[in-house]
Amino acid sequence: MADIHIQRNHTLGLKRARxxxxxxxxxxxxxxxxxxTVIEGKSSDTVEFVRSGVKGELxxxxxxxxxxxxxxxxxxxxxxxxESEIQKELDQLxxxxxxxxxxxxxxA
Numbered sequence: 001m002a003d004i005h006i007q008r009n010h011t012l013g014l015k016r017a018r019x020x021x022x023x024x025x026x027x028x029x030x031x032x033x034x035x036x037t038v039i040e041g042k043s044s045d046t047v048e049f050v051r052s053g054v055k056g057e058l059x060x061x062x063x064x065x066x067x068x069x070x071x072x073x074x075x076x077x078x079x080x081x082x083e084s085e086i087q088k089e090l091d092q093l094x095x096x097x098x099x100x101x102x103x104x105x106x107x108a
Contacts, residue, residue, distance in 0.1 A: 006066070
């Protein structure tokens, strides 16, 4: 079995990080036919994902994402490709996310 471990720090806060994680879960469900389950917590969420040959989780906190996955024997041969694709998807979502919520202007 091959293991994948990816961590990305961010300054999004938990609410926005959750939105990013849920968008990521929807993408991998569609693109890779993963089955994802979101477990919400007070200070972090866990997105569990699984499909034939892959099992893992994405932990979402106010300041980082941490993804761990185990690849079965057949997919283990493609570890670097799979890891690169996961990193690309996550980095694209993070790049598109504003780091701070827009400031509301007070009426004059």
